[in-house]
Amino acid sequence: MRLILMPLVLVAGLLTTPAQAAGEVTDYTLDNGMEVVVIEDHRAPVVVHMVWYRTGSADEPPRKSGIAHFLEHLMFKGTDNMEPGELSRVVEANGGSDNAFTSSDYTAYYQRVAADRLGLMMRMEADRMRDLVLSEEDVATERDVILEERATRTDSEPAALFREELRAALYRNHPYGTPNIGWRHEIAALDRDDALAFYRRYYAPNNAVLVVAGDVEPEAVLALAREHYGPLVPTEGLEARVRPQEPPSRAPLRLTYADPRVAQPYLIRSYLAPERDSGDQEKAAALVYLAEVLGGSGATSVLGRALEYDSQIAVHTSAGYGATSLDTTSFGLVVVPADGVSLDEAEAAMDATLAEFMETGVDPEQFARIQMQIRASEIYALDDVGDIADRYGRALTSGLNVADVEAWPEVLQAVTPEDVMAVAAEVLDERRSVTGWLVTEDGEGAQ
Amino acid sequence: MKHLLLVLFCLIALPARAEVEIQEITSPGGIDAWLVEEHSIPFVALELRFRGGASLDAPGKRGAINLMTGLLEEGAGEMDARAFAEAREALAASYRFNVGDDSLSVSARFLTENRDAAVDLLRLALVEPRFDADAVERVRAQVMSSLKSRETDPDAIASDTFNRLAYGDHPYGSYYAGTLDSVAALTRDDVVAAKARVLARDRVYVAAVGDIDAEALGALIDEVLGGLPDTGAPMPQDTSFAATPGVTVVEFGSPQSVAMFGHDGIGIDDPDFFAAFILNTIFGGSGFNSRLMDEVREKRGLTYGIRTYLIDGDHAKAMLGMVSTVNPRMAETIAVVRDEWARIARDGITAEELAKAKTYLTGAYPLRFDGNAPIARILVGMQMDGYPTSYVATRNDRIEAVTLDEANRVAARIYRPDELRFVVVGQPEGVEATE
Structure with a gap:
């Protein structure tokens, strides 16, 4: 409501x-x-x-x-x-x-x-x-x-x-x-x-x-x-939506928020990332894959495998990316450490996993599964017309047009593993990121 | 607005005159199911529900069924957790396993193009889950992490406190996922035993909607469920709402207080149920235009949201509400709730309110049948409530049949302001605890 x-x-x-x-x-x-x-x-x-x-x-x-x-x-x-x-x-x-x-x-x-x-x-x-x-x-x-x-x-x-x-x-x-x-x-x-x-x-x-x-x-x-709606009078002189843009980012930022109501500490790393632009949605499509590859499912994603399955460093990991946005959007990673694991250790493990991923690249089988799921999501989406209305509304108020919306599934299917690694190299740059720790009190859960 | 209550009721899912053709089938193996064929999109939504849910936890094993539910997708047959997840993702199928106080639900959807493989995978999850030691520890850690977060969540504290006061030692009196202590003590054997208590053929309800016909569905059901045992643990005893009238305050440091309030309720099998359902819609159930929303939010700006619920649990009934407001204004909010509770009991509702509620309820129902998965959920809920398929055509008539006299008689019967119990979590000013 x-x-x-x-x-x-x-x-x-x-x-x-x-x-x-x-x-x-x-x-x-x-x-x-x-x-x-x-x-x-x-x-x-x-x-x-x-x-x-x-x-x-x-x-x-x-x-x-x-x-x-x-x-x-x-x-x-x-x-x-x-x-x-x-x-x-x-x-x-x-x-x-x-x-x-x-x-x-x-x-x-x-x-x-x-x-x-x-x-x-x-x-x-x-x-x-x-x-x-x-x-x-x-x-x-x-x-x-x-x-x-x-x-x-x-x-x-x-x-x-x-x-x-x-x-x-x-x-x-x-x-x-x-x-x-x-x-x-x-x-x-x-x-x-x-x-x-x-x-x-x-x-x-x-x-x-x-x-x-x-x-x-x-x-x-x-x-x-x-x-x-036809008789309604338009607003004259409504200019283009030009907002203040981000300057170049040169230093990684960090913050710690302490709140006594926090029972479970965790960390988020958030990077500035390109959004879907009209006629230019390829990078955004590759970032949709990157989010799935890194943090889509606990058992099969890169972070989930490394931190939840191969080791017991985290109880939860995920990655998120908001593709539809008028201006520069963000790409985020979340790690919720296991009991007894500090945020410092969790972050170090996350960074080591990312570094290894940049070396080894996308597992082709994982990529194929994600591609299949994205294709299937088009079929499942037909069951919810409200959701489709939502997609058009969001896109058309975020600098995209109907042709962009209709092209998006094909753009997604055309993404290659090489595209994913290229956007990963571009976006996962700590200088364009903020790393935040949510802790119970100053220092607690952080050492 | 997030859900404020843990015990959700299925009444809302009573359909009326929807344009769906429901087939009742029985599988060759003897399992009943309802089916709506919808061939325009090449997938099936399958909904299974096992009555009993987490209330079937063995004594001293609170949280075992919840933990078990979380492990169903963590490895089965020859596959460990990762192999199972990879197989499911390769098929782009989804299986969601959820458990609550009264049922364990399985919501599955799979494409026509690989249906057999997707069904086989679901069978493995339900019939041959592995409960590997590492998976048990992983899911246990996730559950413990969320239980830890609940300790500082005022909504959860209010709900847990309220339920303890209302239902004591009955399973409804405690949180279905257990406590940090009870979950820490669970063993793999407890998980295996928990599965046997709840996943059995004598308590399962089945509905499917989508690109499948009756014959194929019958075979599918036997494939998925045929390997389950005939029976499980006996259902829990019925209980009743036992909280005494009064106010409980749980100290919690936050600028806002949250209050949960209510008393004994009315069930779906009560002849006055439809009148009660309409009354609750008018009083606090229908979103923006309810009496409580009008008095508490629109006129006074005391809250972002206030809502009331008829809780029709399998083993107890209740009429509940929840609201949050800043600490200095909680006393006033409680006073308004009490006044409104007394007013509807004393004066009832108006003919105009009744007419509007009927139009709303009868008009809203066909809008619920808006997709394969929602329809499958509605059909399974109807079966659990004991309704025939024909109920779809008569539900609105029952709403229409409620008269003003009847509604007002029922209002005087079910709204009992003197019995209200409030649980307030926060630092409310001027709110006097009664014990």
């Missing part, structure tokens, strides 16, 4: 699954600049209706961290035509569910309902794109909710605070270093004017992507989209 997505969370073998459509995909742009993507899946009489805005926490003005996510909450407060909370009540009264999420690069709103309610969903979603009404009282109450959300999801979770520190260290200039939910002291100072300024600028048809997936016909969807 009003979830925050953390696209660069580096835990538990995050594999970015490749994209392919369930059935036909139709792409269209309305006269006011709104992009429309329709994905057909006629197996169940259900539709997912999503509006993705090309704005997220990395687009926030200075001193206003958290405003993208705050606005996402406020979008449920009402318009000149709807009472606060009415949209969710109408969705629920129709048996549907709705929610929204905010990331660094996008903010998205969606409803999942019976397919014949699509027009009603569009009417309400279009209404709140330009005509949001906010009272001072609603804003004040919702700010309390968000401070509670931050308390629940971040301040009460040492692992979340640790990730916040890691990202802040990894991104020294780019706003990806700021948490999506915002820094507490800045959230506390956000007000109605901040929300409305952000809203008026970024919530506009020429900054939005409509994704409709399910039991629908493209022509009917386009007609409804023209009717409901």
Whole structure:
């Protein structure tokens, strides 16, 4: 509910699954600049209706961290035509569910309902794109909710605070270093004017992507989209999304976060890494493989074999890579040491394993298994049209287009072991990394 | 929002008028299964559930069934853990083994192109797991690591404390994965014995959805399950919710407190169950638009989320809720929960609330049938709850049949504000512990 997505969370073998459509995909742009993507899946009489805005926490003005996510909450407060909370009540009264999420690069709103309610969903979603009404009282109450959300999801979770520190260290200039939910002291100072300024600028048809997936016909969807979204006025003078970029990294960074609530110490190494770019997805595809090769499964990955099976240094290892991102993304490794093993020893073992991997290269049999799994994931993906809608939404708000999404499975299948070793040599450079230790207290678990 | 409770209930999985054609089959070996053929995508989702789950742990062996479950994929037949994983990955099949208080579940999916090999591998995992010494130690270390983390997780502390108060020495009174001490003491023999207690043919429920027909499914089931023993350990005794009314405070250093609250509940076999289900939806079960969400979050900004649950365990029922808020505001949050609990018991619900809840519940149900794996899970849940396949067509009628008078009579019966037990973990200000 009003979830925050953390696209660069580096835990538990995050594999970015490749994209392919369930059935036909139709792409269209309305006269006011709104992009429309329709994905057909006629197996169940259900539709997912999503509006993705090309704005997220990395687009926030200075001193206003958290405003993208705050606005996402406020979008449920009402318009000149709807009472606060009415949209969710109408969705629920129709048996549907709705929610929204905010990331660094996008903010998205969606409803999942019976397919014949699509027009009603569009009417309400279009209404709140330009005509949001906010009272001072609603804003004040919702700010309390968000401070509670931050308390629940971040301040009460040492692992979340640790990730916040890691990202802040990894991104020294780019706003990806700021948490999506915002820094507490800045959230506390956000007000109605901040929300409305952000809203008026970024919530506009020429900054939005409509994704409709399910039991629908493209022509009917386009007609409804023209009717409901077509009349909306675009924001003039919306410039390209150019954020401060990272300077060259020359020194490996380290940090230790100590928190008495930590029961299980662990370490994360996070490297800056290239993301999928339009027409240029090959490196990202090779990095998807690299994450699987190094940390995909405990029993067969390079780190799992060395640290969990051939030795008992770790109880868990994983690698993660967020391929879909507007700007420079990250590649991460996690090692959770076994009882009695210090973080120092665990990190040394991880480094030795990486060094050996750079010498010996990818095991061809492991590579073939990963390739098979990536191919199969395309078949399994056809079972979840919502997931496919999500892929298009994320890609189209992260600098990619429909052709890139459709090409991605082929790009993935074309990766070779040599490509993987080439990106490994490029990305696994400690000078572009932060190594973080999460410990119970200063020094504990670290010696 | 993460799940706040450990004991999840299957009521939500009651389907109604879905457009799925369910075939009831019996394998040549005599095992019943439900099947939905869906040939448009070349894979099968297979769901197996063994009733009893971790509640079948032998006395003094808490956590043995959980540890055993974690070892099913760690080597079988001629293959050690690595060889097994390599074989599974080469087929791009997936098998997920999970255990909870009432069942052990196996969620498998495999491609049509290599189905036989994938099925054989699943059979090996269930029938011939090796439980190699090194695998036992590896998985034990993983379990211990997660148990250690639970010791400083306020949600887990609240849940464990609450369940201990409610169910005492019954398996429901302790965490299914065991304790650091109990897991440390488990031997390989305990793991072998744990498998025999729970993985047996007389307690298994089967559903498959996907690219397979009845004949092939029958053969598949016998292949996978035929080698399992006929029977396992007897089911645990029923118990009842025994926590006394009051407030327990567990001191924990965090800016936020978390509270778990509730009392005795109502089961699926109770004639008032559907009314209770609707009441819970209105009260705290339906996300944004519940009474508690409105009072606690929308009006007062006290929390990010509050939810209530009807727990229909095999051996006990409960009505529970969970909420977190900053320490200075927990007392106010508890007061609001108490007031709302008393209000629904006293005044019931309105005709408008009832109508909205019915529209929501009856409209939401077909949306659940949205993929092979979700449908397989629903079908297995229906079997465990004792419903016939025709239930799919009548479930919404039962929702519609609940009248306002009936709902309000049931509200007065099941909401008992004087019986509420709260367990608060944190440093709540102005919250008085009753013992």
